[in-house]
Amino acid sequence: MxxxxxxxxxxxxxxxxxxxxxxxxxxxxxxxxxxxxxxxxxxxxxxxxxxxxxxxxxxxxxxxxxxxxxxxxxxxxxxxxxxxxxxxxxxxxxxxxxxxxxxxxxxxxxxxxxxxxxxxxxxxxxxxxxxxxxxxxxxxxxxxxxxxxxxxxxxxxxxxxxxxxxxVPAAAGEVNGRQGPVAVVSPLVRRLARQHEIDLRRLTGSGPDGLILRADVDSAIRRAEEAARAQTHTAAAEPAVAEAPTAVAAAPAAAAERIPLRGVRGAVADKLSRSRSEIPDATCWVDADATELMAARAAMNAASGPSGGPKVSVLALLARICTAALARYPELNSTVDTAAREIVRLPGVHLGFAAQTERGLVVPVVRDAHTRNAESIGAEIARLTELARTGKLSPAQLTGGTFTLNNYGVFGVDGSTPIINHPEAAMLGVGRIMPKPWVHNGELAVRQVVQLSLTFDHRVCDGGTAGGFLRYVADCVEQPAVLLRTL
The missing domain is CATH 2.40.50.100 (RNA polymerase II/Efflux pump adaptor protein, barrel-sandwich hybrid domain)
Known part of the structure; x- marks a missing residue:
């Protein structure tokens, strides 16, 4: 019984x-x-x-x-x-x-x-x-x-x-045709096999006494992937073969377009790849009420009169704010000598700004930006931008930057996580300025709001320094009079 x-x-x-x-x-x-x-x-x-x-x-x-x-x-x-x-x-x-x-x-x-x-x-x-x-x-x-x-x-x-x-079912107790447990010791090997749906009982181990090693599982995974690719290729080719008799005049399948990474595009790719591989970057961001900054800009341009000179751009004001912030937080105006394992703080601010051209993204550099006022910085930005559009920038005008300002708001986006322009230590990103609901003086109002993001090299400073820099920039955007203390 x-x-x-x-x-x-x-x-x-x-x-x-x-x-x-x-x-x-x-x-x-x-x-x-x-x-x-x-x-x-x-x-x-x-x-x-x-x-x-x-x-x-x-x-x-x-x-x-x-x-x-x-x-x-x-x-x-x-x-x-x-x-x-x-x-x-x-x-x-x-x-x-x-x-x-x-x-x-x-x-x-x-x-x-x-x-x-x-x-x-x-x-x-x-x-x-x-x-x-x-x-x-x-x-x-x-x-x-x-x-x-x-x-x-x-x-x-x-x-x-x-x-x-x-x-007894073979799957329950057989390993390659013989009775016994699977010859695997490492839990990592088992987990790897389970994640890729590899049946360990069908593998022959290359280790001592038939022990299944990670190399055996990796080989099985590669064989399975190759078989899947071959099956996919065969499945994709079958319809074309079947339709060949009835579609004699059909055009051949278009080949994928290959664009060489050379010239400006190649240089940008190399620099961004090097930045990602070498720099441990981090990003912090904050929303700021730019209503007062826009009003200050309007007042400056109105004071110049119809023929009083070039207009001051928002980018020029933000550039001047950056030079003032770097004077307070010089850690971000530096570079890292990886060979000597040293942080090199640079004496002057050579401010780069991102400019989109038909040939790709370039970063012209405003030399000695820390010695210029907003009007001078704006004039230099306008001159370099024109040279960039006509493709006449010299290598010297594209190198030597110590900090970069990236105004991606012109593309209609609010935020981003900029990639640091190697070998610099930080980049400030600026989104579009647009009307948004905002609490102003304790009441809900429609204000001109902008998102500011700072990507920085975590080797040169910690979050406290980066946060202090970004908060100072935001304070100057919200209250431009703060700049008067550093002018």
Missing amino acids: AQVLEFKLPDLGEGLTEAEIVRWLVEVGDVVAIDQPVVEVETAKAMVEVPCPYGGVVTARFGEEGSELPVGAPLLTVAVGATEAPASPAPSAAPGSSASGASSADAPAAGESSAGSESGSGNVLVGYGTGAPAARRRRIRPERVGTPAAPAPAPAPVVEPEPVPVA
């Missing part, structure tokens, strides 16, 4: 109290043998295949893949005695032996399955196990080493009872 036994998650050792179910190796209704791995679990230390100490039919599983179970929680139930051979095959009866003699030979297995003693296999998995049927193993072992058996009419020949699983 079948008896249902409950197998609980065993103590996996090292003080671990829970484990995650990674993969079930058996289904409800499968026949399992004693000590057959039934589930793969992962702890904080390793991946483990848990063997079941009972042989029989799986009647229930507890827990889905990905769920965690505490030690001692029910893992699965097995109907022991529901099948003829859940554990090991019965030895063949000797010629002339009686039926009762054959029954006595099977007594140890019957004691495990039907008596309900839960003696199990005797194997131990780090902290759990069942009593070994020692008598049976001691009785058989001398025969293996050649010790003569007692000359008596044995009920059955003395044969090593092999744990041959009857009707």
Whole structure:
């Protein structure tokens, strides 16, 4: 008569109290043998295949893949005695032996399955196990080493009872055609295989004793990717082949366009790539009320009269604010000598500004910007911008910058995370200035709001310095009179 036994998650050792179910190796209704791995679990230390100490039919599983179970929680139930051979095959009866003699030979297995003693296999998995049927193993072992058996009419020949699983699915217990657990030690290798849906049981390990290494899994992943690409290419080519007889005059598929990275575009690509690879940059940003700045600009241009000179641009005012902020926070007007492992603070501010041209993005440099006022900076920006548009900027006018101002608001965007212009240490980005709801003097009003973002090299300063610089710029934008203290 079948008896249902409950197998609980065993103590996996090292003080671990829970484990995650990674993969079930058996289904409800499968026949399992004693000590057959039934589930793969992962702890904080390793991946483990848990063997079941009972042989029989799986009647229930507890827990889905990905769920965690505490030690001692029910893992699965097995109907022991529901099948003829859940554990090991019965030895063949000797010629002339009686039926009762054959029954006595099977007594140890019957004691495990039907008596309900839960003696199990005797194997131990780090902290759990069942009593070994020692008598049976001691009785058989001398025969293996050649010790003569007692000359008596044995009920059955003395044969090593092999744990041959009857009707056990190959996926549950075979590794490359042989019985046993997967030869993998590293949890990282198992996780990598699981993420890429690689069946470890189909791999042959290149390590000692067939141990599966990470290189084996990587090779399997590459083979799977190559097979997928080949399949995709074949699938894409099949329709063209099928349609060839009816579409004789069809034009060939257009090839992808390739644009060489050379000239200005190539130089920009090299500089930006070097910036990303060398500079550990960080970005902070803030919204500012630019209403007063726009009013100050209007007043300046009105005071100059119809023929009083060139108009002062918003970019020129922001450039002047930057030079004043760099005087307060000179850490951002520096560069890093990676060979000497030194921060080099530069004595003067050579202010670069981003300019979009037909040939690509260029950054002309306003020399000695710290010695110029807003009007002078504006005139130089206008001159360099014209040279950039006509492609007449010299290399000297495009190099040597110590800080860059990037007004991407002209493209109609609010914010960005600028990439530092290597080898500088910081860049200020300015978004579009547009009417937005804003709390002004304790009341909701429509104000001219702009977003300012600062990307800085975290090697030259910390967030406090960068935040102080950005806050000073924002204060000058909101209250231009603050600049009077530094003029």
